[in-house]
Amino acid sequence: MCDELRPSCTRCIKGRHACPGYKDEAEIIFRHWARPEVPVHVDVNDAEIETHALDIFMHEFVVEPADRALSRGFLDGMPALLSRAGPNSVLANAAKLMALACVANQQRRVALLSRLDNDYCLLLRRFHESLAAEGDHVTLASLYTAVLLGLYEIISETESSPKRQVTHVQGVGAILVSGASYLDWDAGAPIHELGIPLLLKLTTSDTRTHGILRASAHSPTPPLDAIMISFWQFLNRVSAVLDESASSKGELAQLRHEAETLEQRFTLWSASQNSERSAQAPTTAGVVSEQAAGRSAIPYCHSGAVDVYLDYYVATVWNTYRKSHIYILDVMMQIDARLDAQVDSTDLKAKAEDITTRVIATIPFLLAHDVAEYLTQVRSGSSRVRANRPVGGLLLLHPLYCLATNPIVSLATRQYCARCLAWIGSHMGIGQAAVLARTLDGESLSARLNPDPRLPFQFMSESNNLIWAGMLLQGG
Structure with missing residues (x-):
């Protein structure tokens, strides 16, 4: 069976690599989350939109890289994480919150936004309980639950509630710095250090690593x-x-x-x-x-x-x-x-x-x-x-x-x-x-920086760190 229609095989279509040929059907994984058309029109009621919240999340926020050898996606490995965690997990509910907040903002669904804020408070309690149970061994699912909750706060932010995501930025950073979660442990690849977006904290001593976007390996230009x-x-x-x-x-x-x-x-x-x-x-x-x-x-x-x-x-x-x-x-x-x-x-x-x-x-x-x-x-x-x-x-x-x-x-x-x-x-x-x-x-x-004292430049950098964290997770 030809695999050429999968995004991960577009390298073959673009002529960058020779076609690997046909794959054994036993190796093929069919996933139910393959970006369906989702009902997000204004004439669809809140209940129906909530039913499709995970599909909306996959469609609107999960991005595969064009070429895994050259780039990364955004929340690329989330489908596999969600599949393991289950539809009622804290991770899945964080993904739903993020997607629903976006739709509610787009379509001015005030009642849905209000309900989501209540759901968010309840979910935070569940998340804290799950973190306490994990102790020092924080899982990848928990790391990305923190990322998604932070992204939800960026999406749902209003003038009366700035800076809410800072706690999640600090939490994600603490998990990475502690070494409790390794994002690419199988490949021995580098991971980001959240305090400095784009920078790499090597998990191996592989000197062949040149960074995430670089000149060719033969170029004298620093990465x-x-x-x-x-x-x-x-x-x-x-x-x-x-x-x-x-x-x-x-x-x-x-x-x-x-x-x-x-x-x-x-x-x-x-x-x-x-x-x-x-x-x-x-x-x-x-x-x-x-x-x-x-x-x-x-x-x-x-x-x-x-x-x-x-x-x-x-x-x-x-x-x-x-x-x-x-x-x-x-x-x-x-x-x-x-x-x-x-x-x-x-x-x-x-x-x-x-x-x-x-x-x-x-x-x-x-x-x-x-x-x-x-x-x-x-x-x-x-x-x-x-x-x-x-x-x-x-x-x-x-x-x-x-x-x-x-x-x-x-x-x-x-x-x-x-x-x-x-x-x-x-x-x-x-x-x-x-x-x-x-x-x-x-x-x-016309002013210097920080036109609003509630939104200092450092605060924007913290938001940016959460967004960059969405690019850490890679699918296979």
Whole structure:
């Protein structure tokens, strides 16, 4: 029996590998969760939607990687975990909560949202009891229960209930740091260290590991993981120096040198990725003219290139690099202003804007159901473009917020990012996106960071860690 229709076999279809031929039927596993069409229309009552909650979760949030040798998915191994845990488990109920909150937000089902909050409180009690029973031997199912509960809180967030997911971020981090759960123990592969998204904590001494997105094994360019380690170490020092008005010129000059070194490393990494034309490099699917963008009623439509990627994970890795690179450029501009009030920051701003355009070019890939359809509809002047699954909006939350609150980015672009967040909140049902968009008014967009004291930048980083945790779990 040919296995070519399974997503894991698309490597064969794309010509990257020779076809492995036919598989023995005894090896084939048929799963009932294979992404059915689910009833989520406005005319379907709450009870029927709740009946299909797990199917909705699989359809909207579980993403397989395009190629397991090159990438990761999102909650990719969840079907196998749920199958072992059972439909009435704490894990399954956390998945249902997450899916139902998203639908309830999209369709303004106030009664369902209220009931979910009550269910959430009861489920938390069950979860704490199960953790207590596990003691020091926390299971993978419990780790991902914490992840799903945190994602539920991101989705269900309102202005009256910010920061609820911080407890789950800390819990997930504690489980990983303790070594109680190993995500890839069979393969001896690296796992993420949640405190530093994208970074790897090796479970073996295998020196062949080059990181999650890298230049070829023969390239002299350091892997992105190594650069991000330096970046996060730099962040631990930069705020204290910049916030201290009495910082000496020597301290500022040293910080400027470190920032410039990091900026050069980011630049070299990006150039190496694009020049190799690897599967991880973006491909431009089309270009939206200024006239077409001006006519479009789609809030996230923007003029310029529209890029596509191997999959969502690769696009998100690129955006993580980009927002980090832009932050470094902003730090350089701030230090220059402190050292010399007459310094010209034109070049830094231009480079930041150029990198920002590449983030913008990823937005239709993550928010539109189909990029080709999006381009056709935009060019025709139609506003009827189907939305992507909500997972695309989750993966854009942090990059958009970072751009919207960074003054090196033009005001027009920051306003555009705020509109995108509002759209993700209203059309994809991600509550935190709607909250963030409301904090980004005209006055706060002109401010430094933290336009709302309830939503500090560190809080957004914690949310981002939970979203990245969704990419740790891998299916077979």
